[in-house]
Amino acid sequence: QVQLVESGGGLVQAGGSLRLSCAASGRTFSSAAMAWFRQTPGKEREFVAGAKWGGATALYADSVKGRFTLSRDGAKGTMYLQMSSLRPDDTAVYYCAAANGPTTDRTPRQYRYWGQGTQVTVSS
Numbered sequence: 001q002v003q004l005v006e007s008g009g010g011l012v013q014a015g016g017s018l019r020l021s022c023a024a025s026g027r028t029f030s031s032a033a034m035a036w037f038r039q040t041p042g043k044e045r046e047f048v049a050g051a052k053w054g055g056a057t058a059l060y061a062d063s064v065k066g067r068f069t070l071s072r073d074g075a076k077g078t079m080y081l082q083m084s085s086l087r088p089d090d091t092a093v094y095y096c097a098a099a100n101g102p103t104t105d106r107t108p109r110q111y112r113y114w115g116q117g118t119q120v121t122v123s124s
Contacts, residue, residue, distance in 0.1 A: 009118030
């Protein structure tokens with residue numbers, strides 16, 4: 001059974017940093033895309049960052065480019081999102097997602113596996 005488990009969310013002041021982790025189990029995703037999405041109440045889930053396979057260059061949403069950094073540890077089956085210079089509009093539930101294969105698609109429907117989400121709250 002495939003599981004993605006996020007951790008690292010919390011409350012932080014604007015300008016601060018957080019590091020999210022996503023631990024995958026049940027299969028390896030070294031040749032598949034993994035990504036971070038986020039969602040706020042009443043809005044659609046939006047792409048934050050992703051990489052189409054384990055060694056690929058990460059892609060970022062314009063809103064987080066230069067502030068967030070995605071990394072993957074293939075040996076551990078873990079993905080990270082280092083978030084810096086956080087702003088109140090970064091407040092959301094952040095989800096880890098994985099696809100069945102490589103993709104640069106930024107739409108949620110391309111990702112088969114999802115974690116339960118972790119809340120990130122940035123106070124002003």
